[in-house]
Amino acid sequence: MEGVERVFEKMVREHQHRIYAVGFALTGNRHDAEEVAQDTFLRAYRALGTYPPDRIRELKQKAWLHRIAVNVVRNRARGAKPRTAELNGSESDLMPGPESRALQRAEMDDLACRLAVLPPRFREAVVLRHVHEMTYAEVAEALDQPVGTVKSNVHRGLKLLRGEHDDRVDD
Amino acid sequence: MTALMTDLKRLGSMKAPDGFAERVLVEVGMADSYARFDTVLGEVYVAWNRFGVSAAARCASVAEFEEMFKREVGRPLLPAPAPADLAAKIEDELSGKRRMRFDLRQLTEFQQAVLRKAYEIPRGEVRPYGWVAKEIRRPDAVRAVGTALANNPIPYFIPCHRVVRTDGHIGNYGGGGPEAKKAILTMEGVRVNRLQELGRGGVRYQGVKTTKIYCYPTCHSGQRALEKNIVWLHDEKSARAAGFRPCKVCRPAAVAS
Numbered sequence: 001m002e003g004v005e006r007v008f009e010k011m012v013r014e015h016q017h018r019i020y021a022v023g024f025a026l027t028g029n030r031h032d033a034e035e036v037a038q039d040t041f042l043r044a045y046r047a048l049g050t051y052p053p054d055r056i057r058e059l060k061q062k063a064w065l066h067r068i069a070v071n072v073v074r075n076r077a078r079g080a081k082p083r084t085a086e087l088n089g090s091e092s093d094l095m096p097g098p099e100s101r102a103l104q105r106a107e108m109d110d111l112a113c114r115l116a117v118l119p120p121r122f123r124e125a126v127v128l129r130h131v132h133e134m135t136y137a138e139v140a141e142a143l144d145q146p147v148g149t150v151k152s153n154v155h156r157g158l159k160l161l162r163g164e165h166d167d168r169v170d171d
Numbered sequence: 172m173t174a175l176m177t178d179l180k181r182l183g184s185m186k187a188p189d190g191f192a193e194r195v196l197v198e199v200g201m202a203d204s205y206a207r208f209d210t211v212l213g214e215v216y217v218a219w220n221r222f223g224v225s226a227a228a229r230c231a232s233v234a235e236f237e238e239m240f241k242r243e244v245g246r247p248l249l250p251a252p253a254p255a256d257l258a259a260k261i262e263d264e265l266s267g268k269r270r271m272r273f274d275l276r277q278l279t280e281f282q283q284a285v286l287r288k289a290y291e292i293p294r295g296e297v298r299p300y301g302w303v304a305k306e307i308r309r310p311d312a313v314r315a316v317g318t319a320l321a322n323n324p325i326p327y328f329i330p331c332h333r334v335v336r337t338d339g340h341i342g343n344y345g346g347g348g349p350e351a352k353k354a355i356l357t358m359e360g361v362r363v364n365r366l367q368e369l370g371r372g373g374v375r376y377q378g379v380k381t382t383k384i385y386c387y388p389t390c391h392s393g394q395r396a397l398e399k400n401i402v403w404l405h406d407e408k409s410a411r412a413a414g415f416r417p418c419k420v421c422r423p424a425a426v427a428s
Contacts, residue, residue: 020191108185162175
């Protein structure tokens with residue numbers, strides 16, 4: 001048990017920003033991002049407790065955590081509709097900063113909102129490939145999809161983000 | 172095209188808010204929260220996690236408490252608003268009305284056994300160090316018992332102050348020295364001066380002539396005896412010789428193993 005706890009603490013410290021960022025890119029707002037990230041790590045902790053030691057040792061933590069995070073977001077979407085817009089800075093995590101930083105922040109929020117309205121399969125693919133710069137193989141593993149599907153979803157997702165119409169979106 | 176990619180990439184460099192990792196660790200019970208409480212003993216810092224209360228101390232500052240916690244418990248620690256019912260629970264525990272849950276995971280089996288045993292000593296009573304050692308079936312480990320009690324991470328809550336020397340000295344106290352120990356015992360209803368006098372006179376037990384039972388002087392089952400029926404006893408042997416048997420409540424004699 002000791003060993004698991006040490007692995008877990010290291011995992012949280014190492015991947016917290018990455019998983020938070022996935023949550024943000026997938027949900028479009030900071031509040032949900034933190035909930036998603038927290039949920040992801042809680043699930044990871046529970047899972048680790050049931051894994052034999054060699055499975056923990058060989059775990060590809062990054063892909064594994066991303067996969068959990070994607071599932072957390074999917075499950076939430078099944079419940080309540082995600083809030084896609086965050087109202088201007090009422091969130092408590094708003095850091096006071098120089099204006100340029102606030103501007104950057106607004107741009108990021110805007111982009112996250114645009115991502116959040118993409119159909120989930122495109123959004124997941126684009127976020128993992130381009131926000132997190134995972135290879136197609138890693139994305140395929142995290143999403144449990146064939147590489148070809150991932151490539152196609154990334155491509156169509158980017159097209160939509162650029163505002164180009166995609167005729168096949170509604171299939 | 173490139174701008175979009177750059178923006179997407181920047182989205183990936185988002186940072187989790189401050190304290191996020193610690194909050195996750197708190198959630199799974201790997202880190203503790205703490206707050207300061209006003210209690211009958213004055214201001215006390217108390218740390219807790221999902222298993223129960225994990226540390227307590229009267230400290231001059233937040234930094235001192237955090238330092239102490241790091242040294243004695245070692246888990247990450249995070250200030251937090253106290254759960255709504257915790258202050259009342261603490262008050263009840265310290266006034267003997269309730270039993271709380273404690274988290275002693277970081278301690279050895281032996282240390283945990285010593286503290287659990289100390290927790291059995293009722294409010295208003297005291298027991299010798301040797302009694303704790305005998306009760307946990309380590310009769311030779313009296314010094315180690317003293318050390319374990321001195322390192323009690325949750326003083327006041329786990330009443331290590333109720334373990335005293337039998338020779339009239341009150342014994343040391345990690346929670347603020349012998350004076351603090353006396354003050355807390357007095358607050359709990361122990362007649363400390365009388366106890367010390369008895370100890371200095373070599374008295375260890377109180378026998379009651381009518382029942383032929385001998386107890387530790389503070390045992391509640393011996394408190395109802397009339398003054399004229401009380402005899403003061405110096406050791407187990409003479410008590411037995413005079414026809415007394417040990418009390419079954421405070422168990423002054425060796426526990427049969």
